[in-house]
Amino acid sequence: MATVTLTGIHKSYGKTEVIHGIDIDIADGELIVIVGPSGCGKSTLLRMVAGLETITSGDLLIDGARLNDAEPMDRNIAMVFQNYALYPHMSVADNMGYALKIARRPKGEIAERVQAAAKMLQLEPYLARKPRELSGGQRQRVAMGRAIVRDPAVFLFDEPLSNLDAKLRVQMRLEIKALQRKLGVTSLYVTHDQVEAMTLADRMIVMNAGVAEQIGTPLDVYERPATVFAAQFIGSPAMNVLPARAEGRVARLANGIGIETGTDASGDVLVGMRPEHMERDPDGPIALDIRMAEPLGANTLLHGSLAGIAQEIVVSLPGVHREDVMAGSARFRIAPEACHLFDAGTGRRL
Amino acid sequence: MEKRVTFKGIWLPILLVAPQVAVTGVFFFFPAGQAIWQSLFIPDPFGLSMQWVGLGNFEYLLGNSFYRASFLTTAIFSVSVTVVSMAIALYLAVLADRLIKGSGTYRTLLIWPYAVAPAVAGVLWLFMFNTRIGVVTWYLGQLGYDWNHVLNEAEAMGLVVLASSWGRISYNFLFFLAGLQAIPRSVIEAAAIDGARFWTRFRTIVWPLLSPVTFFLLVVNIVYAFFETFGVIHTITGGGPQQATTILVYKVYADGFVGQDLGSSAAQSVILLVVVGILTVIQFKYIERKVHY
Numbered sequence: 001m002a003t004v005t006l007t008g009i010h011k012s013y014g015k016t017e018v019i020h021g022i023d024i025d026i027a028d029g030e031l032i033v034i035v036g037p038s039g040c041g042k043s044t045l046l047r048m049v050a051g052l053e054t055i056t057s058g059d060l061l062i063d064g065a066r067l068n069d070a071e072p073m074d075r076n077i078a079m080v081f082q083n084y085a086l087y088p089h090m091s092v093a094d095n096m097g098y099a100l101k102i103a104r105r106p107k108g109e110i111a112e113r114v115q116a117a118a119k120m121l122q123l124e125p126y127l128a129r130k131p132r133e134l135s136g137g138q139r140q141r142v143a144m145g146r147a148i149v150r151d152p153a154v155f156l157f158d159e160p161l162s163n164l165d166a167k168l169r170v171q172m173r174l175e176i177k178a179l180q181r182k183l184g185v186t187s188l189y190v191t192h193d194q195v196e197a198m199t200l201a202d203r204m205i206v207m208n209a210g211v212a213e214q215i216g217t218p219l220d221v222y223e224r225p226a227t228v229f230a231a232q233f234i235g236s237p238a239m240n241v242l243p244a245r246a247e248g249r250v251a252r253l254a255n256g257i258g259i260e261t262g263t264d265a266s267g268d269v270l271v272g273m274r275p276e277h278m279e280r281d282p283d284g285p286i287a288l289d290i291r292m293a294e295p296l297g298a299n300t301l302l303h304g305s306l307a308g309i310a311q312e313i314v315v316s317l318p319g320v321h322r323e324d325v326m327a328g329s330a331r332f333r334i335a336p337e338a339c340h341l342f343d344a345g346t347g348r349r350l
Numbered sequence: 351m352e353k354r355v356t357f358k359g360i361w362l363p364i365l366l367v368a369p370q371v372a373v374t375g376v377f378f379f380f381p382a383g384q385a386i387w388q389s390l391f392i393p394d395p396f397g398l399s400m401q402w403v404g405l406g407n408f409e410y411l412l413g414n415s416f417y418r419a420s421f422l423t424t425a426i427f428s429v430s431v432t433v434v435s436m437a438i439a440l441y442l443a444v445l446a447d448r449l450i451k452g453s454g455t456y457r458t459l460l461i462w463p464y465a466v467a468p469a470v471a472g473v474l475w476l477f478m479f480n481t482r483i484g485v486v487t488w489y490l491g492q493l494g495y496d497w498n499h500v501l502n503e504a505e506a507m508g509l510v511v512l513a514s515s516w517g518r519i520s521y522n523f524l525f526f527l528a529g530l531q532a533i534p535r536s537v538i539e540a541a542a543i544d545g546a547r548f549w550t551r552f553r554t555i556v557w558p559l560l561s562p563v564t565f566f567l568l569v570v571n572i573v574y575a576f577f578e579t580f581g582v583i584h585t586i587t588g589g590g591p592q593q594a595t596t597i598l599v600y601k602v603y604a605d606g607f608v609g610q611d612l613g614s615s616a617a618q619s620v621i622l623l624v625v626v627g628i629l630t631v632i633q634f635k636y637i638e639r640k641v642h643y
Contacts, residue, residue, distance in 0.1 A: 052539050073545040085536035089558045098554075099544035150544070 002063040002076075002153035002186050003028050004049070009058035011044055011210075018044060019210040021058065029184040031177070035197035036207035036233070042190045043158055045207070049188060050079050050156050062153060078147035079156040082163060084139045086131040086146075093118075093127040096145045117145045120179070137168045144176070148183065155180070155187040161196065173199055194234050198222070206230045224340075228347040231272050231340055237301060237314045239272045243344060251341065255308030257285050262336030265350050272340035275301070275316035284333030288313060295320060302330075382623065388616035395610045407617035416593060417601070417618075424597040427511060428575035435515035436567055439522030444552070446523075447530040457527070464520035468578065472585030475513035499587065503594035506587050510595050513586060514579045522567050529563035530556070569633050576626055598622050 004026040011019035019041045026032050034042040047053040049060060051072035060068050067075050078099075086095050093114050094101075100110045118124045121141045131139055140160060147155055160176070161169045177200050180187050191197055197204050198218045206213045206221060206229070214226040218234075225231035225239075232238045244251035246265035250258045259271060276299070278286070290304040291312075302315040315332060341350040357363045389407050391400040411417045446456055466474070478486045479499060487497045499505040533556060541551045557564075580599050583589060589596035589604055596604065598618065606615025 050539075050543060052542075072539070072543045073547070077543065079540065079543050081536045081540060083534065083536055085534065085540040087537060087541070087555060098541070098546075102545040102550060146540075146544075 003061075004154060004186055004188070005059070005061040005064075006049075007059040007061070009045065009048065009060065010056045011041070011048060011053065012056045017056075017210065019048075022205070022212050024205060024212070024215055026186060026188070029186055030202045031180050031187045031189060031200060033189045033191060033197040033201035033204040034207060035191055035194060035201075035204055038192055040207045041210040042192075042205075042207050046156055046158055046188055046190045049154070050077055051075050076153040077156055078150045078152040078154075079158065080140075080143045080147050080160045082159040084131075084143040084163075086139060086142055088131055091128050091130060092123060092134070092142050092145075095131065095142055096149045098146070099150045113149050113151075114145075117148045120148065121145050136164050137172065140164060140172060144179070148179075153186065155185050155189075157187065157189040159191055160189075161191070162193070169196075176200065194236065198234065206233060208233070224349065225272070226349050228270055228272070228342045231342070235274055237275050237316060239274050239340070240311075240313050241270050241272045241342070242309065242311060242313075244269055244271045246341065249336070251339070253306070253309060255306060257287075257306070259285060259334065259339065260336040261339040261341055263339070263341045263350055265341055268344035269350065270342040270344055270347070272342060273334050274338065275314045276318075277338040278315045278332045278334050280317065280330060281333040282331055284331040286313075286332040286334070287329060288315065288332060289329050293321070304329075385616045385619045385623075388612060389620050390613075392611075392613040397612075400613075403613065407613045408621070411614060411617055411621070419593060420596050420598055420601045423507075423593070423595065424576065424599075427507065427514075427579075427595070427597050428572050430507075430511040431514045431518065431575040431579070432568065432571040434511060435518035435571060436522050436564070438515070439519045439567075440526050442519070443523050443526035443530055446527055460523050461520050463517045464524075466517055468514075468517065468581035469585050471517050472513050472582040475509060475516070475582075476586050479509055499591075501591055503591055506591055506594050510579070510583050510586055513582045514575065518571060518574060522571070525563050525567055526560070529560045533559050565633075569630060572629060572633075573626065576622070598625075 006022050006024050006026075009019060009022040010017065022045060024032070034045060036042045044053055048055050051067075051070060051074075055068045058068075059066055062075060062077075087098065090098065093111075096114045096117060097110045100113065114127070115124075118127055121144060123138070123141055123145055126134060126138060126142075131142065134142065140163075143160065157176070161172055164172060173196055176189075189200060191200075201218050203215060203217050204221060205215050208229045213233075214221055214230040216224075216226075221230055221234050225234065228241055232241060242253055244253050244259070246252075246261070246263075246267060246269045247258075248266070249261055249264060251261050251265075251269060251271045252258050253271070259273075261271065287307060288302065288304040289307065290302050292303045294301040294303070297320065299319065300317045300321045302317065303312060304315075305312055342348060343350055390402065390404060392403050392407070393400045442460060446453060446460070449456060463471070478484050479497065481487055481498050481500055484497075490497045497505060499509045537555065537559075538551060541555050546554060576597070577599055579597070580603065583595055583597065583600050584603075587595045589600050599622065602615050602618045602622065605611050605618065609615075
């Protein structure tokens with residue numbers, strides 16, 4: 001049980017700065033997801049908290065104590081690695097009890113705590129096996145078990161589900177969330193998968209090129225994205241963002257179409273419209289030439305373009321559509337309050 | 351999936367296997383057969399006649415105190431060479447594995463000695479330790495130590511062990527380094543987070559994961575010490591002083607080509623063949639069980 005505070009965390013390799021100052025206060029028991037595309041510095045940030053990378057500048061506080069220069073073993077953390085990093089020559093029980101053995105706990109206590117964790121993770125039948133005799137999902141559980149047994153102040157997860165198949169990933173995602181709630185251990189979780197971020201996070205850090213684009217709850221980020229990047233990264237399919245000129249509460253697209261936005265602005269802006277917020281309306285201002293439709297069952301994705309604008313637009317309609325909308329053209333509207341406006345220069349929300 | 355190639359006829363596969371069979375036949379089975387055959391005779395020194403003695407050569411050898419002493423010498427020599435070369439190589443490999451800057455240069459320099467032929471290596475060390483003009487001998491003299499491997503048996507043994515291990519360190523280093531780098535970084539990091547400091551990590555994680563490499567090197571180094579150190583011993587000590595550095599292989603040569611006792615020499619090489627066979631079987635049967643692949 002602990003709070004974690006990052007203040008102005010920077011990381012440079014030589015002259016190349018890869019993380020440009022991250023600040024966040026993490027409350028006790030909170031699950032923070034760090035999400036971003038590959039190479040954005042999210043794993044580096046996590047490894048700095050773990051003590052596997054040095055912190056170039058800034059402060060890392062766990063429970064109020066500054067731990068920038070502490071060895072990984074002195075930070076009271078546990079980490080789950082992407083490739084699980086199990087000790088291949090040890091049995092599942094030895095893997096899970098390794099940290100306790102190093103700490104010279106009595107044998108009885110080690111066995112007891114390993115047993116308890118194994119029970120929680122349904123690993124009891126496998127305690128005597130070697131990691132190579134387990135399936136991917138089981139290995140993942142052992143890695144979790146190794147973290148739980150230690151009863152650390154902070155859990156660190158480095159893309160723990162990315163080596164699993166899609167179905168197992170959904171299942172393990174729920175298990176991790178349930179487990180974290182039950183244990184109430186402060187956690188940092190790195191992923192590149194925005195769905196994982198949305199479902200797991202109490203709050204998320206959306207990272208891009210070493211910068212925290214937005215820190216907030218999943219719904220905050222979805223409903224009020226702070227930047228164009230956050231807007232397009234969270235939500236699937238990604239938000240349509242079109243350049244426009246704002247004239248009061250109307251944004252005029254390059255082909256002259258005006259869209260009501262509900263935000264007062266002027267000059268060059270970017271209009272963001274989520275595909276699922278666009279509705280069919282025979283009198284709507286947006287006339288889409290539909291190029292392709294993807295029926296997904298629960299909804300139908302339409303790909304097309306606006307006359308005079310090269311950029312592709314995606315619309316997501318609920319349910320199955322067999323009729324006219326599959327080909328040709330259709331008109332759409334969007335509610336003013338569902339439009340997001342961003343500054344064309346800085347990409348920040350207006 | 352069936353990866354085996356199946357042939358229709360019998361001649362093509364025979365033709366493909368023939369070169370390997372021919373090489374093994376000419377260079378192994380033929381000389382080995384000759385040795386076994388010759389070990390049953392005593393030829394006269396001029397090679398004009400041979401007298402059948404049955405197992406007489408073996409009987410004589412096993413009752414001979416010089417031959418039994420050579421067994422002990424071989425044991426001390428090969429264990430020392432193996433331990434010294436592997437320990438130093440492992441130490442250097444662990445250092446090289448931690449190195450980030452200049453690791454290429456460091457590795458290249460460490461690999462060079464492997465390219466030096468055993469006889470040349472022997473002469474090199476002989477010069478350094480020459481009792482009259484050797485640099486090391488001179489420095490040792492400055493320190494008050496009178497080095498003379500020509501007279502002192504322990505010093506002679508030490509010198510041939512050193513010279514034989516030297517080139518071997520490079521070879522072992524390469525394998526240890528490759529083995530260390532094959533251990534996933536994250537496993538080491540996980541152990542670090544779990545609270546294991548460097549030495550604990552090495553003992554509980556790195557060493558067990560390195561054991562296949564160590565086992566392989568153990569077998570290869572012992573075979574090396576048994577057979578391939580002839581050049582070093584021949585150039586440095588010639589088996590002396592007395593018999594202090596006469597290992598079994600050297601005795602095969604000394605008795606056969608210097609002493610002209612070809613029958614005994616052949617019998618010795620047969621015994622050597624059996625000994626190495628037994629050693630290898632023991633290693634694979636007992637030590638390999640403790641290896642984690």
